[in-house]
Structures are given as C-alpha cells and as structure tokens.
Amino acid sequence: MSAVAGPQSNLRQRHVGGSGKKAAGASDIELDAPLKSTAKSTAPSASEREYKVTLVLITILAFLTRFWGISHPNEVVFDEVHFGKFASYYLERTYFFDVHPPLGKLLFAFMGWLVGYDGHFHFENIGDSYIANKVPYVAFRSMPALLGALTVSVVYLIMWESGYSLPACVLAAGLILLDNAHIGQTRLILLDATLVFAMACSLLAYIKFYKLRHQPFSRKWWKWLILTGFALSCDMSTKYVGLFAFVTIGSAVIIDLWDLLDINRPGGALSLREFGKHFAARAFGLIVMPFIFYLFWFQVHFAILTRSGPGDDFMTPEFQETLSDNLMLRNAITINYYDTITIKHKETKAYLHSHPDRYPLRYDDGRVSSQGQQVTGYPYNDTNNYWEIIPLEDDRKPGRVVRNHDLVRLRHVGTDTILLSHDVASPYYPTNQEFTTVSIAEAYGDRLQDTLFEIRIENGKPNQEFKSISSHFKFIHNPSKVAMWTHPTPLPDWGLKQQEINGNKQIAPSSNVWLVEDIPSLPPDDKRREKPVRKVKSLPFLRKWFELQRSMFWHNNQLTSSHPYASLPYQWPFLLRGVSFWTNNDTRQQIYFLGNPIGWWLASSVLAIYAGIILADQFSLRRGVDALDHRTRSRLYNSTGFFFLAWATHYFPFYVMGRQLFLHHYLPAHLASTLVTGALLEFVFQAEPPENEAAYQAIKAGKKPAVQKRHLTARDRFGSQSMLASWIACFVILAAVAASWYFFLPLTYGYPGLSVEQVVRRKWLGYDLHFAK
Template sequence: MAPKNSPPEKAGKKAKQQASASAATISSSPVPAPAIKADDNCNGPNYLVAKPLTPAESRRQEIYYNVALFMITLLSFLTRFYLLNHPDQVVFDEVHFGKFASYYLQRTYFFDVHPPFGKLLFALVGWLVGYDGAFLFENIGDGYTQNKVPYLAYRALPALLGSLTVPIVFLTMKHSGYSLAACLVSAALVLFDNGHITQTRFILLDATLIFSMSCALYSYVKFVRYRNSPFSRKWWKWLLLTGLSLACTISTKYVGVFTFFTIGLAVIIDLWNLLDVDNGLSLKKFAEHFFARAFALIAMPFMIYLFFFQVHFWVLNKSGPGDDFMSPEFQETLGDNELALLAKPINYYDTIAIKHKDTGSYLHSHLDRYPLRYDDGRISSQGQQVTGYPHKDANNNWVILPAVEFPENERLGHPVNGGDIVQLFHTVTGTYLLTHDVASPYYPTNQEFTTVSPDDASGPRHNDTLFEIRLNNGKKEQFRTKGGLFKLIHYPTKVAMWTHSKPLPDWGYKQQEVNGNKNAQQVSNTWLVDEIVDLKDDRVKVEKKKVKHVPFMKKWLELQIAMFRHNNALTSSHPYSSLPPEWPFMLRGVSFWTQNDSRSQIYLVGNPLGWWFATSCLAVLSGVFVADQLTRRRRYYVLAENVRTRLYNSAGFFLLAWAAHYFPFYIMGRQLFLHHYLPAHLASALVAGALLDFFYGNPGIFPVAYQVPTPAPKKAAGKNSQAVESTAQQNRPPTMYPPSSLISYAVSGVIVGLIFAVYWFFKPFTYGDPGLSVPQVVMRKWMNFDLHFAK
C-alpha cells in the first residue's frame, strides 16, 4: 500500500492498480477534470478518488449553481443589449462587415482576408428580416435610420453570442470541478468587461470568434469527463461538439488556429498517456482512440470549413469589387464579369499593351538610356530604358512576333498559345525587348531589361530577345487579353520579367524598374495583356460568353493563397493600433465612434481592474509552477498530490489556452489592435477563477514545507532511492484545510464588486452615453488612452 500522501508516481504498482478509473483519468488528463475531494485523512488508494456527496447535498449544490447561472446570464443579456440601438450610425469596422453582408445579399463577389462563416451569419440575419442589401456602409457615421437599414437585427446577432459566452465561461469552470465562488469570479471578469461588451455589440466578427472558442474549450472539458466511458454516446457527443466549435472558430477568423493548437496539444498529451502500457489499452484500442479524435477534431472541422467556402462561392455568383483580387480564370466563373465579356484571343503580329497584375503599371520603353553608373558605383549597359508606367501611352505598345517569322502573305490568324517562344517589338522606338546578364538598377542579383536594334535582334543577339509565354494555369491554350495571366520567361537565362513599386531616380522619370527575377516562380512576376491596340478584325465583336466552371478545390486554393498574402500585407500604420506587450495591461484602446454635439464617444477599453487582476493571476500561476518544479528538484513536496494534479491539468490547461492565444501575435507583422487580445483575456479569466480555488477552495496546501532526506550518493540508485523517499513521505504532516468557504465567498464578492464598480465607471465609453465633460473624460484617462474631448 502506498504511504500516506505519497505522489502517485512514487506509489507502488499495487496501489496504482487499486486506484479507481477516475483517479487514473484525473492524473493523466492534460485538461480540466471533475472536482476531486480527498478523504478526511487522505489515506490509501482512495487518495485521488472523488468523495460523492449525499443526494441532498448534491441537489442543494446544483440549485446554488443554477441560480448563479441564471443571474449571470440575465446580467449578460442586460449588459450586451442595453442601448443596442445607439448610435444609429456606422461604427468602426461596421464599414467592412456590414458592407460584406450587403454584398452577400446582392450576390456580388467581394474579397476579404477572413473566412466566410461570421459574415455569412450576418447575411443570414439580413435575409431573414427581408433586407435587400442596398446600403453599403461606406463611411463611419453614415446614418442607419434614414437609409432603412435593419441594424438592430444585425447587432442583435453578436450581442446574443456575446451574452451566451458568459454562461459558457461559468459552465466551463463548473464542469472543471471548481467552486461556485471561482465560477462567479471567472464569469464576472468577462461579464463586466467593457472591452468584451463593446466588441460584441456591433457588426463585427469577434463575438462569433470568442463564442466559438469558448464553446470549444467547454466541449472539450465535458468530453474529458467521459473519458472513462470511451465511445459512449455522450463521449462522442462532446467530442463531435468540440470539433464543430473548432470548425466555427477557424471559419470565422484564421486566429482560430490558436484554439486548434490549445486543444490539439491537450489531445496529443492525452493520447501519449493512453499509449502507456500501464493503462491496459491494446494497440488496436489505442488506434480506435486515435482515429476517433482525428476524425472529430481534424477531418470533420476541415469538411465544415470547406462547406462554408462552398456556400460562399454559391452565394457570390455575380461580378463585384473583389474580382481584381482573383485570377482571370476565377473571374470568368462570375456572371457579368468584364473578362467574360471583353477577353479576346491574341494572334501573332497583334499590337498589345502588357500590364503588371500587382502594380497595374504597363510595360513601357522610351528613347532615354540607363546612366553609365548608378549611385552605388555599378556600371549599366547604357541601353534603352525599359520601365513600368502607370498610364496608357503609345510607348506601352508592343507587337508580339513569332521566334521564326511567317511569310509576308501568311501572317494573319495565327494564334499565340501558352508555351510559345516570342519576340516583343516596341512600336515607337523600333527596337526589340531584351534582357541580359547585366545587373538591374536596384537589384544587383536581377538582370537588366533593355531593347536592341532590329539588326542585333535578327543577328548576334537574337537568342537574348526570345521569351516564353508561360500561362499561370500551366496550359497550352490560346493566349488571351484580360483573362490570360502569364509570366514572361527569358528563354536563354530563365529569369522572369518583374517590376515593383519603388520609383527610379530622376533619370528614369520616377517610373518603375523592370528587371529579370531569378526566382521565376514568384507570384508577383505575373502580367496580363490589357488590350489589343487598334483591333479591326472579327474579334472586335462582343459575344456573350458562358460562365466558366472551375473545380471547387481549385477556386478554394486560389482564394486561400490570396487571403494569406493580403492578410500579411496589412502592415500599414493605424492611429489606434497597439502591440502585444501593451495588451495584458491595457495600455491603449481604440476609438469606435464620436459625436461632437453631445461630446459622446465609444472607446474600446477593457475593465482595467479586471485585466490587471487576471494578468496578475497569470504571473502568480506561472510562479507557482516554477516554484513547484524547483522545490521538487530538491525533494520538497509543498502541494498535496490531488491539488497539484488538478493545478497542472486544469489551471495549466487554461494557462496554455491563454499563451496559445497571445504569444503568436509577437511574430505577426500585420496591424494589431486591443481586440485581438480578447480571446486570450477570456482564458486568463478562467485562470483567475482556478487560482482563487487553489488558494481558498482546495484542501491539501501545506503551510509548512517538508523535505525528503537525500540518501548518500553511492546508495541512492534504483529501488533504494525510492524506498528512502517513500519512508520519508510517511512522516508528512496531515492535510491542512484552508479557511472556511465563507472566506472564498467573501474574497470573490469583493473582487466581483470592485470589477462591477470599474465597469460602471467606464460605462459611458462602452455605450456612448452619456456625453462627458472635460474633467470627467480626463478622470477616465487610463495609461495611453487617446480619448476624445479631453481638452
């Protein structure tokens, strides 16, 4: 039999076998587990086994929890729906997500860096109330009432999801086995947080994201409770609900991948423990566990994720403002698209204007030459300049010629196909496009583009004037205007023609540099033929073309690449952007809306006391973990094992959720705002409640540490070491219970009361009412808040 209070990893095999299945679950699970209550004396194998309550005690506890749940849910709805109609104007990023809902209702294609689920929900609300999407949310401050926009219905959706998030937090703590006081503290940190309230009252995606994230954590906590009944109905129910919640999270914003990481790491640890032979699982049974989780948490969420994009493509079947972000092939899947109407097949000897897809500049040349030396001392070829020019001009005109000339009387009607080798003749200067092994003006590693005379082009430098038309779709089909995205690959050196937005010096008239990029696969090497100049044959006629069909996965993959590229490109500065180190301490906020007449403003600010308290709890819990690890290295055992087990498996899981939703922002280069911290703040609220129970609600914290004597080095090997340690642990002091639960209620009551008071103090910024005088605004100026009407 294991000695009193001995850690389970030090106990003998016999004691392990006597422990109940629930004890094994608690000790191995990397996530919150049901509450455990030690025996009065913490003796024997029942040390980790929950002590059941009597039926009367159980009913009474359930009533307390249900009453508290009802009250916090009611308060959650009141705080989120209060003054939801104010202001009746476009607020902050409603200009984006309200506009997207209108595009869905009009079925016109748009482009956004976020997945479609949250935006589809807004469109569904608009469709249910019979709105036609006529209002396009152009500017912050535009009126809703006069434009007959059902903005209350739109705002009711995030308000509803934000309201439901609070009871989900409460239930997550409850089913993790925490006391009522701890549940109330965690819920109150979200319930009375001004930032959560503000962000979930407007037409924004964060309410959907945070609700889905909280549901994922809650569902996984519930799933863990049924680990002793694998493959039962409830086990499958909560596992599948976890997967569904994860799918909704990542289908709202890509930062939902942080929730995948949180639960994914917990699942990996769980599977690692199940693989342990001492758990008695055969490899076949382990494989069943593995594939069940893989299906529910990977395959099913991915299929749901794809489904939302399928709905996205099905709804947006008309040409719209997002066309230019997509390839011509994609655009031709949209009705009334310009490419479907105006794309023309290109023949040899056509005069064409070539345009760079990303910068919109035309391939251009003029009589001026490159200078002999550049500013860094490098020498050029002094050849004719080839540049990128943003406006239509005769110097943009090039004749596309075959590598081998056709006879004079047989030149009409020969199509240019993908993969053909061609020459480009500049009509104004009478020269041929060429690139060679001379460094370009700005890139010593890239080749200079220039032109040469017809004699050189047909003589010694003929090969240097040859280029391959390489269509982006990889096909050998006919080359077309508008719809034929291509790379111009130099035949001898295999570099790709490329340009960028940095202007040349005065000698290049501030036009763009064109050079040969050795990375031919780079996406920004893409060009298109904008038009055929002076087209006079039958191709002039505009014919109605059928909408093109492109396989779903091909469209989806193209859209994914475009979304990631443009998301990473959101690096411009913003007056209200902030950095991750500022978030836990809420050093900066975000202005949502102002009204000069009433001196009213809506300013995104969290509850300062709540955020600092939660951040302090994160630091304390991290310190507890570090101290525990250090003391155990010296064989000091400060924590009873049941307390330690739940501290790591439950509070540690919440700490992991916080870290996973916070630290990745440090490596992001895009614009960041305070609201990006809200998912991590929710996780920190769970940590705060868990820490409260650790100090005031759990038995097993020893007021005086004890030390296991260290055996002599030469005699400390193998079983002797374990025997010495085991004998020493028999002398542990009895479990010391913390003060009465009344203290935990008193502490939680004080915390909740103070958090409510601070919420009320900052309420005018949350609801935009009432307007404040200068002294009242200055009184609420916290840290680096850029408040309006402070002067």
C-alpha cells in the first residue's frame, strides 16, 4: 500500500511512503522525494487542509464525548476512593503510600491546587457525596477527561505522521473516540488516562524522530528524541506497566541500530565512531533522560509530603524520622530487660500470643506435633500477649538496656513458660519450625539453647538501643537461624482460628519483621515515657527513593487476592466481562466499565488477520510467489508491524503476572490494535497493482515525462477508486461502532437508569450487570 494514495497524493509533502528499509515506526522519506518537486508553493495543499480540518472535528468530538455529563454521578465512584484520597494527602502534605509512581497523582493534586481545594475530604467510601462535602470533583475529573480527549487526537496524528490515508486515520481515531472503555476510564479520577496518553505520545514522538533519520543530530532530531524519552518517562512515572512502552520503542531502536551497522546500507556505511555516536545519543535520550525525569517526580513527591501520615507504617523508622509529627518516633520508648512487652507483626498486625491449649497429637495430613503449648498470632490486645524480655544471663539487675543483636529469652507472663522453637514441623508449613513454650525448669535445663533468640533490628547499628514502636526487628532463633514469622491463614478450630507462628528458614523477606507496640509493665509516670521534642532528620534522596521503590515493588507483588471483577488476559481482546464501578438502587443507574463490543471485536479480528497475512506472505515468498509490491510489503512489515509490536508488548506480559488484573489493563494494547486496524484498512483497499508499481519505478528512474504521465494516469485512476472504497468501508465500520457506543452509553455515563428488560438486552456476554432482575 502506498503513502501516495489518491489523485492529489503527489502534493502531500508530509506523508511519505515506505521503503525496503526494515525499521519500525515511519515510512521512508526518500521514496517520495521526486514527487515533492511538483509542489508549487509552500501553502498547505488541499489534501493537507482536509487532514487538519478532520483533526479539528475529531478533537471537538473527543472533548464532547469525554466531558458530556462529567458531573454525574456527584459521589465517589470505584477507585476514586484511592486516587482522590492521594490528591487530598498531597494538598495536606501528609505522607501516604501507594504502589504506583507519583506523576498521575501529582497531576490531580495540581488540579486541586489550581481551584483552591485544601484536601479536607479523604474519599473514604464509594458513594460518599461530593456536593455535601464541598469537593471540586468536576475539576479533578477534568484532568483525565482532557488527556483522554487529546489521546484521540494523538492516535489520529500517529496515523497521519506515518503516512496513512485520511480514511485510515479517521478509522483508527474513531475507534478510540467511540470506545466506551476509553470514555468511561477518562471521566473519573483514575490514572489510566495519563498512562494511555503518555503511551500514545511516545509512539507519536518516536515516529517523528524516526522520520528525521536522514538528518541525524539536527535540532529537530534531538527534540523528538528527547520528547520520546520524556513521554516514556511520563508513562512509567504513572504506572509501572508503562515499562511496556520502553519495550516497544526499545525494540524499534534495536532494529534501527542494527540497520545502521550494516556496511551495505543505502546512503553509505557508517564508521564505528559514527555508529557509537548514534548509540550514545539514543541511550542518552531514551534511557538516561527518562530516568532523570522519573527521579524528578519522586523528588517532588518527597518535597511535598513532609508530614507524618497513613503511609508511615510502610517505611523504616529512619525514613519516618524525616517526617514531622511522627507519632511512632515521638512515642518510642527504650526497652530494658525484665520489661513486659507486647510484640506485633508489622504486616498482619497480629500480636505474638500464647494460651494453655496445646497442639494436637496429629495434624490432618498425619504429621505428628510436639503437643506443646500453642504459640499463635492474635488480632486483639489481650493479657495473653504479654511477654517478659530476659537477658542471656538472668541476673535480675534492673535498668539494663536491650540492644541490637542481643541474645534474649521471652517469658510468657500468663502461663509462666519460656518461648521455644525446635526442629519439629509447624502445623501448615512442613519446612518451617514449630514455635511453642516450655516450663522454666526445662528452659534452664536441657532446652536452654532452644530458648535463645537474637534481636536483629532492621538497618540497625551495632549496640543500637532497642525501642518500642520505632525498632522494627526480626526475631532470629539462635541455634537454627530461622526467623519468627506469621501469615494470615487461620488455624483450624483446635487453634481457635488464630494465626500460625512458625520459624521461617528464609530470613530476608520483610514479612519476618515485628515491632514492640507497648510496655504494659511501665508506669504512666515513668521517666522513660516522657516525650522530648524530636528534631526532624534528613536522609539522602537516593536512599529514600531506594527504600520506597523496594516497598512499592513488594506490595505490588502482594496484590494477588481474588476480586469479584478481576479478569484474565485471554478475556480482554474478546471483551468477555467488565467491571462494576458504581450503582444507585433508587434510580437504577449504574456505571459498568466495558469497551465497545463492535470496536473491540473488530480490532481483535484484525490482529489475527494481520498475523495471517504475514504468515501467508512468508509462505508465498518461500514458494517463489511475490504477491505484494515492494512499497506495500515495506509498509505492511515496518509501519503496521510497529503498531502490532506495540500491541504485543502491551498485552502478552500480563500472562506472566501473578497480581490482580482487570479489563483496564488492556487499554494501551487496545489503542495499538486500533492503529493496526486503520493500517489494515489501507492495505485491503489501496494495495498497489502492478501498474502502480511501474509508475513508482518510472518516477524513481527519472524516465521521460510521457512515460511518467502514462503510468501516473493509471495510478491516479486506481487511487480514486480505492479511496472511495476506503471511505465507504470506514463509514460502514464507524456507523456500526457508533450504534454500539450509543447502545451501551447508559452504562458508560451512568444515566439514564435502565429497566430490567433494557439491562438484560445489554448482557451480550458475561457482563455481570446490576438490576438485571
């Protein structure tokens, strides 16, 4: 298929055809160079004006579809409870924790700051009223709506810059314009509008950069290289799945560099020195600069969040010392030997607990226990959570401070027994050690060594004082070197449904961390309970950044619990189910996150068709049949292949993820599939016949004007017919898509309410809609 499609295509200076050069992203400028000489002025051609007018119209429609009725509903919807809350925390400068990078949330906070919002509302529950709480929610929702509308324009520009015909551009942009999922996700206080917009901008910027490959190191070349890196950074700085865009662009760059290394490349071979400059420039623009931008957003994040808040518990005491008004550090008390303490698991919040009940002789799987006294995790504060901390040498000298790496014993106050771990399998984990208690006589007799535990403070220094609340520590059994650990799975009835405590052979995981919550034996008026004014400390930026990254990645990987509206990647291209965002029982209104079925099924089918075309072409070439002309094949493999690559890299990685997944994770891949759909429209209706290839070769060879004219006449006649067919196909497809968009519109906009019959009519597949009966 040619970039020169239609009778006036020879005037389209900015739309360039493909070349045989196998590089992704844009078509080759050189092939249309002879045609450029026919342009008689620098004024925009009629064809270019049509592109611009269409762009304006599509952009207006995009704003209408995204902003129409954006004030409904006037209450908290779905994950607005998270991202609205985070914006409020920014405005209050209160530290919070989230598994996503900060850029998208900073944009919401910026919008709130612009309209003078003070962050007083914390978006606690779905259904909470914005009006009653005086929240400028329309301003918050306007940010993603703006980016969602501009995404439609960027999709159009991607197709335009890649040299596709007007029908192909309109079809690709129209599939995003009329898609219910993209509309629904960009009308709420959610991050996906920022993510998808940044991803689309990275594709557009790279295509603009690639088209300047014959002007390396020029100002424009550097500008679009840096803008590509900036867009990639914004993508990753919104959600970590933005890394998939790096894979897309990185794959195209590797192919480009491989071609530059070819000694037989068109335009002459590059020296290794010149190739090194190309490599270094791309590494700087697409790796170094994006990373600097990425760090910058975290620097802004830390600079704003200076007050103690709900995110403190996720950070180390050293980090918390950088926050003002931190209760943990203000209430920290030095622990002395013979203090009675309560010990809490940092992650599950369960207390170290024991009671007179014993382990059963045999577990359900037939394994035998020690029948010792049960040691469990208990969620409530109770006197059976009291433990006395005893030194290695029990000399009963008062006032001795417990320090990091000390060997200690714990006496259970309620039963007057000593904590012990030994080489007996725990109830649920045959590879982990059982925790139990033994009598004082046994603890100071034959079982002495088994009762010794090391206090290992996280990031602690030698001889550092052991303190309540602030000293996060691991409790290491000294003889066997296992760490005391618990998990939320409850024990059977014999364990009173409490948590299992066992010895974990893997010491490194943060799930082994505990803290001392209180010292019940310490009188309220004791000098150790005095709260001196503590000075806010500082930490190097990179140390804070590394700590936050580690915590973010760990908690992100823990998002594995089931969710009623979670879905699997194989369901997404076929739109097998959606997500319920919001309902109103009185009005029978609901917002159900769902794509446009006609548009999604078409785009998914086209992906399969494209793969089939490539396989068929390769098979034909192996059998000596060349069914495609040179430029059509170049466009099919390079430009359309780049879009297909973007879809694959944004889709297939989800198959190896163990975390919760939802339909919205497919939105970047769906955008790429619409680009493939627009490109395939042009391939089907405007693939060059042999006489058009002859016209192209005649122009390229500089043959006589009469020969050129004869070939061009046949080419223009075919171009007019194929353009008409493209427009007809484009309008038919978009008419069906528009009908589907309108049919599902009540589920996207949340109004009007639907009757039972109307809801049932919209249950095309496994859509678990409300009010269906």
